[in-house]
Amino acid sequence: MMTILSSARSLFSVLLLLCVIHFAAASTFLPDDEVVALREIATALGKTDWNFSVDPCSNEGEWSDKLPPGDTLKDVNCSCTTDANKKTVCHVIRIVLKSQSLPGTLPTRLFRLPFLQRFDVTRNYLSGTIPMEWGSTKLVHISLIGNRLTGMIPMELGNIYTLQILVVEFNRLSGPLPPDLGNLTQLNHL
16 A cells, blocks of 8 residues: 555656756746847946846746836846747837836847847936947847936947937037948938
């Protein structure tokens, strides 16, 4: 009788372990390189309250204020897909950090988030220049309103063929607009 109970208990433990593995495999997954990119972005911006022990795509904690997209002040938003093995893979598509009193600089390595479409850091205390490295992104919307940015708009932004909105007013930018911005055939708001 004890052997049967022991076997039943072992079988139950194995089944429980298999269930846990199954549900863990079916959970969301942000690739490690995108998590590293978010850490770099947080460091550059001076964003200190992102909790990396929570899935950035979960909309939990400091990753989102859970407001609709037009009203949000802070949001890291992801697009997730499920493959044939029922594994969900997510990618960061939007970072909105409005009025967060961020004291840092603009992150140069946004290209490490290859699916990022919107980057909005309106009304902060960000200083420095707009990184020329952003020219290799596929951003659709960039909003840098009301910071302390200096220098010229880099000509490399003219390479972002997906760019539709570029908002940079209320900064300390100088110099002429680069002619390369004329390459942006989808740009409808500057």
